[in-house]
Amino acid sequence: MNVSATRSLATSGPNSKAAKVAAMLANGYSAPAIAAELNDGTSANAIRAMARHWGLTPKSTDPRHTYCDVSVPLAAKYRTKLAEEARKRGVEMPELMAQVMMTMCRGRALFGDPRQLMS
Structure with a gap:
C-alpha cells in the first residue's frame, strides 16, 4: 500500500x-x-x-452525567499534599480532585467576574 x-x-x-x-x-x-x-x-x-x-461501557448510565478523566501535570510536592488531604478526608485522591473541581464549577467566580477568584 x-x-x-x-x-x-x-x-x-x-x-x-x-x-x-x-x-x-x-x-x-x-x-x-x-x-x-x-x-x-x-x-x-x-x-x-x-x-x-x-465493551466500552459508559461510566454512568444516567444520561444527565458524562464523566471523563482529566490529566493535570502537578509537581510531586503538591501530589503528596493532595494525597495527605484525601487520606484525612477518607477518600481517594481522584475523588478529592473531583470535589474540588465541582466546587469551583458551581461557584459564580469561575464563570462570572474573574476578580472574585482573588478575594
Whole structure:
C-alpha cells in the first residue's frame, strides 16, 4: 500500500470514524454528544450499540452525567499534599480532585467576574 493510501485510510472513512467514536467513548462522552459531534446522521442509539459491541461501557448510565478523566501535570510536592488531604478526608485522591473541581464549577467566580477568584 502506498503512503497516500495509508494516510487516507488513517484520516478518513470508517476506520477514522470508529477510532473517533471509541476515543470519545473512552473519554466519557455521552452517546448523544458523540452523535452531535459526528453530525453525519449516526444516532445516539447506534453509538450505544457500538459501545456495547466493543465493551466500552459508559461510566454512568444516567444520561444527565458524562464523566471523563482529566490529566493535570502537578509537581510531586503538591501530589503528596493532595494525597495527605484525601487520606484525612477518607477518600481517594481522584475523588478529592473531583470535589474540588465541582466546587469551583458551581461557584459564580469561575464563570462570572474573574476578580472574585482573588478575594
